[in-house]
Amino acid sequence: MSVLRQFSDAVPSSKDPTVQRATTNAVDWALAHGLVMKPAAAAIASAPSTDVANHGGLAQHAPFALFPTPFPKACFNQVVDLQPVLNQLFDRIARDHDFLARCIESVVTVDEFTAQLYKVYQQTRAKPSSQSITLGLHRSDYLLHQPHDSNDLSIYQVEFNTISTSFAGLAPVTTQLHRYLRENPAYAKLKAPQIAVHQTEGSLPNNTATAYLVDGLAKAWQLYGCQSAVVVMAVQVGERNVFDQLRLTHDLRQRYGITMVRQTLAELRQGAHLDPITQALVLNGTEVAVVYYRTCYAPADYASPADWETRLMVEQSKAIKAPTVAYQLAGTKKVQQVLTEPSVLERFIPNADDCDHVRACFTGLYPLDNSPLGLDAVRRALEAPEGYVMKPQREGGGNNVYGKDIPVFLQGLPVEEREAYILMDLIKPPVISNLLVHQGLAQKGEVISELGIYGVWLSDHDHVYLNESAGHILRTKVASSNEGGIAAGFGAIDSPALV
Ligand code: ADP
Ligand code: MG
Ligand code: MG
Numbered sequence: 001m002s003v004l005r006q007f008s009d010a011v012p013s014s015k016d017p018t019v020q021r022a023t024t025n026a027v028d029w030a031l032a033h034g035l036v037m038k039p040a041a042a043a044i045a046s047a048p049s050t051d052v053a054n055h056g057g058l059a060q061h062a063p064f065a066l067f068p069t070p071f072p073k074a075c076f077n078q079v080v081d082l083q084p085v086l087n088q089l090f091d092r093i094a095r096d097h098d099f100l101a102r103c104i105e106s107v108v109t110v111d112e113f114t115a116q117l118y119k120v121y122q123q124t125r126a127k128p129s130s131q132s133i134t135l136g137l138h139r140s141d142y143l144l145h146q147p148h149d150s151n152d153l154s155i156y157q158v159e160f161n162t163i164s165t166s167f168a169g170l171a172p173v174t175t176q177l178h179r180y181l182r183e184n185p186a187y188a189k190l191k192a193p194q195i196a197v198h199q200t201e202g203s204l205p206n207n208t209a210t211a212y213l214v215d216g217l218a219k220a221w222q223l224y225g226c227q228s229a230v231v232v233m234a235v236q237v238g239e240r241n242v243f244d245q246l247r248l249t250h251d252l253r254q255r256y257g258i259t260m261v262r263q264t265l266a267e268l269r270q271g272a273h274l275d276p277i278t279q280a281l282v283l284n285g286t287e288v289a290v291v292y293y294r295t296c297y298a299p300a301d302y303a304s305p306a307d308w309e310t311r312l313m314v315e316q317s318k319a320i321k322a323p324t325v326a327y328q329l330a331g332t333k334k335v336q337q338v339l340t341e342p343s344v345l346e347r348f349i350p351n352a353d354d355c356d357h358v359r360a361c362f363t364g365l366y367p368l369d370n371s372p373l374g375l376d377a378v379r380r381a382l383e384a385p386e387g388y389v390m391k392p393q394r395e396g397g398g399n400n401v402y403g404k405d406i407p408v409f410l411q412g413l414p415v416e417e418r419e420a421y422i423l424m425d426l427i428k429p430p431v432i433s434n435l436l437v438h439q440g441l442a443q444k445g446e447v448i449s450e451l452g453i454y455g456v457w458l459s460d461h462d463h464v465y466l467n468e469s470a471g472h473i474l475r476t477k478v479a480s481s482n483e484g485g486i487a488a489g490f491g492a493i494d495s496p497a498l499v
Helices: 002-008 017-032 041-045 073-095 097-108 112-126 171-183 209-224 242-256 265-271 305-315 325-330 333-339 344-348 352-360 372-383 405-411 415-420
Strands: 069-071 133-145 154-161 230-235 260-263 272-274 281-283 286-294 320-322 365-367 388-392 421-425 432-438 441-460 463-478 491-494 496-498
Touching: 017 171, 017 432, 017 441, 069 073, 069 432, 069 441, 069 463, 073 097, 073 133, 073 154, 073 325, 073 344, 073 352, 073 441, 073 463, 073 496, 097 112, 097 325, 097 333, 097 415, 112 305, 112 325, 133 209, 133 286, 133 320, 154 333, 154 441, 171 209, 171 463, 171 491, 209 242, 209 286, 209 320, 209 441, 209 463, 230 242, 230 265, 230 281, 242 260, 260 265, 265 272, 265 305, 272 305, 333 344, 333 365, 333 421, 344 352, 365 372, 372 388, 372 405, 372 415, 372 421, 388 405, 415 421, 432 463, 432 491
Parallel strands: 069 496, 230 260, 230 286, 286 320
Antiparallel strands: 133 154, 133 441, 272 281, 281 286, 365 421, 388 421, 432 441, 441 463, 463 491
């Protein structure tokens, strides 16, 4: 860690006049180029116009890192190259009923939300949709791992997201912002963060995540084969990250002339029905070719049993789903844990080298059930919790239990409910200095970064139309070692500078 700190100290403070000019310039650039989000409800309430539907006419820049964060090129390329293998792996998992049933049935008795998803899955199996095309717009997330007192970095998968992967719209804009700042001679002397022995700024790889996801949506729409059909983006009520989403919407219209309609589940329930003969999903008289979910991943997304019925209606329709509920179940932490068990990857991936490459990104994952492995994991989590994170079957952040918090949490949990969680080795990313800009203010801090690689998959039974490694996102957040080893400060959107 001493080597890292030596370079970190070179990063200037937020009070440095050049940093202040760069911050002002960057904030203006972000606002001018739509690197923005809706403001929080409190800001809207105090706005001169408090029209909530139109968020008082306000937007604010998304939090961003002033400098791109250095990232080892070899690790980056390793996971970029891995993405097509992962896309295929998750398609095969989603189609393997016996495997999904084995994984998911172990958690449904103690996890109401996963049980509801599984019910939709089973009801759809009983009354299948006539649509065999599946669209995956995935993101595989990674952290670098730096063993204690070593500069050797490896890269481990945090999780594989199969639903509602965000920031494919804003990530490429962030790379453009970082390019813009680099190209400005006024800031050439600013000392960018560096890691370990790499004393170079690093290069900013091209990022066309938006275009890849839009190509996936467009190709799915074309395969559906109805010129007048629309794409529905199913959205949350009160979403702040709308501009990230709208980049996809606008790109889909501009490049392909396809309309994407935003719909909450309540709006879908009101306006959509299934054609009893064709199983087409019809929204206010217009056929729906693709339903793209930016909701439906958290319990709060389903306000009432009626919302579950709406999900079921879509699932049983002829529309192409991004994703299907089977894909969503394949993306659970439980499946991720079972994949690390001996011989399981081989069930899905025929090529031995591919298996090795996937496995190289796995860190230790353990069940918390009554099996010998599970009981051993419980014992270790109680005795040496610092090395672990405990995860429920949830998405969207803020659900995990870290390190020293685990014993109290585990002990307060009825034994039979442990199975709803998995245990994972804590990945220890290198900590470096950077300046994060939040609400116009730059703050220097010790930060860690999580890399996401997007994946686009489109197939019909065994025919694969698209299998792409589809761009990237870096999310950087303040790292502080509390009892759990990780405490999230505010997160910021970032881009990797390859060294
Ligand atoms: P979610 O689906 O809610 O995003 P994640 O598995 O991504 O769940 O966990 C949320 C966050 O917790 C991650 O973004 C990462 O910062 C942290 N985290 C998760 N797993 C680990 C791990 N094994 N080691 C270190 N940090 C982790
Ligand atoms: Mg997730
Ligand atoms: Mg995550």
